[in-house]
Amino acid sequence: MKAITKHKYGGPEILKLEEVDRPKVKEKHLLIHVKANSVNPADWHILRGKPLFARLSMGLFKPKDNILGADFAGIVEEIGSGVTKFKVGDRVFGEFMDGGAFAEYACVPETACGHIPDGIDDIEMAAVPIAGLTALQALITQGKLKEGESVLINGSSGGVGHFTVQIAKAYGAQVTAVCSSKNADFVKSIGADKVIAYDQENIHQHAGKYDLVVDTNGNLNYADYKRMGKRGVMVGFTTMGHMMAVLLKNIFSKFSLRVFTAAANNEDLNTLAKLIKEGNVKPHIEKTYPYSEIPEAIAYIESMRTRGKVAISWD
Structure with a gap:
């Protein structure tokens, strides 16, 4: 089968399209014939082996897993034996952070998959898993968002952010979204009640008050969370130093600030599939690349200016 492989750490230029053996299905796993993927910031972090401490699990000097990719449809x-929720021929989507999705076939745990609704195409559903799960769990599992509450979403036009806006609205929240002025109309079109353009107003001086503050961008400091929110959820971070500074201050405070990594x-x-089928959430796909151009797709999202998601087609 064809797969996008990496044999060392580096940028997108080190990736190769190679013929490799098809994986064998394991117990409580599914063998998926991949039709589409999406790319995520996690992909280029793993590709580059950063942050460096992550190499303790990924491989100290070279990657343990040679096939990149997490999101798939x-x-x-x-x-495999023990599978109870799926059968051969089912259309599925999901994510597997151990990698292996940028290939014609991928072996993934049953627990990391969901059913694709009838009438929704593979490319659209491939854009959902990591970003959609992160948004849903930030708002509901970690943020405990309730109907009628107000939420500030910092970084509202990107992959995670644009799902966060839509899911918050689907759950009945009042949404204030932070993005650049060029993305303001886009963010309003997906449901934001109010938009703060960070290039016109300094978010670090914003005096608004919200039940929940969700930061998908990662540039809010601890004082920002406490000033603006009753509780907060930190999804992204700009640097390790910034993240540690926020977490250290949180240790000695009663303010509710959650930091997490989404789990499939x-x-x-x-739940995400149902929201999409009912029209409450729609993935915005800015670009779609053929599988042979996965390195170019990763280079594109590494610029950190993506509106919505970038998808990959294997057809």
Whole structure:
């Protein structure tokens, strides 16, 4: 099968399109015939082996796993023993942070998959998993968002951000979104009640008050969370130093600030699928690349100026 491989750490230029052996299905796993992927900031962090401490699990001097990619959509080709929720021929989507999705076939845990609704195409659903799960869990699992509450979403036009806006509205929140002025109309079009353009107003001096502050950009400091929110959720971070500064201040405070990494599970993936089928959430796909141009797709998102998502097609 064809796969996008990496044999050392570096930038997108080190990736190769190679023929490799098709994976064998494992117990409680699915063998997926991949039809589409999306790319995420996690992909280029893993590709470059950063932050450096992450190499303790990824491989100290070279990657343990040679095939990159987490988000996928496709068809179940084969099921392993113990699988109960899926059958051969099911259309599924999901994510597997251990990698292996940028290939014609991928072996992934049953728990990391959800069913694709009828009438929704593979490319659209491939754009959902990591970003959609992060948004849903930031708002509901970590942020405990309730209907009628107000939420400030910093970094509202990117992959995670544009899902966060839509999911917050679907759950009945009043949404204030922070983005650049050029993305203001886009963010309003997906449901934001109010937009703060960070290039026109300094968010670090913003005096608004919200039930929940969600930072998908990662540039809010601890004082920002306490000034603006009753509680906060930190999704992204700009540097390790910035993240540690926020976390250290949080240790000695009673303010509720949650930091987490999204984890795939059937229930949350199927919740996202339901929101999409009912029209409450729609992935915005800025660009779609063929699988042979996955290195170019990763280079594009590394510029950190993506509106919505970047997808990959294997057809």
